[in-house]
Amino acid sequence: MSGKRGACLVCGKPLLYYENAREMECSICHKKFENNVSCEDGHYVCDVCHSKRGIEVIEEVCRKSGSRNPICLMQEIMDNPYIYMHGPEHHVLVGAVLLTVYHNCGGQIDYPWAMEEMVRRGREVPGGICGFWGCCGAAVSTGIAFSIMKKATPLSGKSWGQANLMTARALQKIGSCGGPRCCKRDSFLAVQAASEGIDEEFGIRLEMPRKTVCSFCGENEQCIRHACPFYEKETAYE
Structure with a gap:
């Protein structure tokens, strides 16, 4: 390839x-x-062929990681050549990173089960839905992770609403930034939104960098540059 x-x-x-x-x-x-x-x-x-190796990388790195910082862990994984600039692997990546760091920060969760569920559910979210469905997969991934943390089901009460509100919170942050799509930017925004939600709901504060800088802008022909909160000219390359 x-x-x-x-x-x-x-x-x-x-x-x-x-x-x-x-x-x-x-x-x-x-x-x-x-x-x-x-x-x-x-x-x-197809989505399966596009994301297969990337999802394997996500699982391997997350299961071995002791990181308490979701942005740093996500950037580490994004640097792998099988995590492409855009693609449905990000729909697993966001939630997997959140579950890993939540667990490492003391969150009470059956981590092996949680990761297995995150991969199973996340890989079912199609590529391109940000534009075609109006619902970015990075935001959906935060809702999946939150649902797993709360063990929500379609018949749950409070946790059903909380999982949907988590997705909405991430979508609000992503949509307010505008398009065109960027899987890296949207993933950073989704994790920022989710970290706030996790702190509010569970009282667990994930470690976050003071500033997040994207190093992938040179790979994205549709990069919105200075309109992106993570863009720095010094990191761009052509």
Whole structure:
């Protein structure tokens, strides 16, 4: 697969998004799906193939980590070449990092079960829903993590509402920043929102950096630059 991040994993060319879904064949597993995105040359990579190695990296790093800082842990994982500039692996990444740091900060949780559930649920959140559904997967990931922490189900009372409010809180922060999408920016914003929610609900304060600086802006052709709260010119590269 192409090493160029933020573009087609097969050839490295820019991705095109279509208003209407069409049947496409994954260039890796050759299964057919209804989808809205391909590269300029027509290559399409399904969510499973796109995120498989990245999710394995997320699980491995999180399970070994003693970090109490979700931003630092997330940046460590993002530096891995299998965590692409954009992609559905971020829908697992955000929640996995939150659960890990929550556990490391003393949160009462069955961590092995929680991680297994986070991966199972997070990988079901499709890529591209930020634009097509109006519900960024990074925000959904915070709701999944919160639901796991509270052991919420569709029949729960208070915890049902709390999980939905957590997603809404992250969506508010992400939506207020505006688009186009950036999986890195949206993940940072989602974790910031979730850390506040965890502190308020559980009284557990996650360690957060005084300032979060994105080092991936040069990989994102749609980077909003100075409009992004994490952009610093010195970290950008072309």
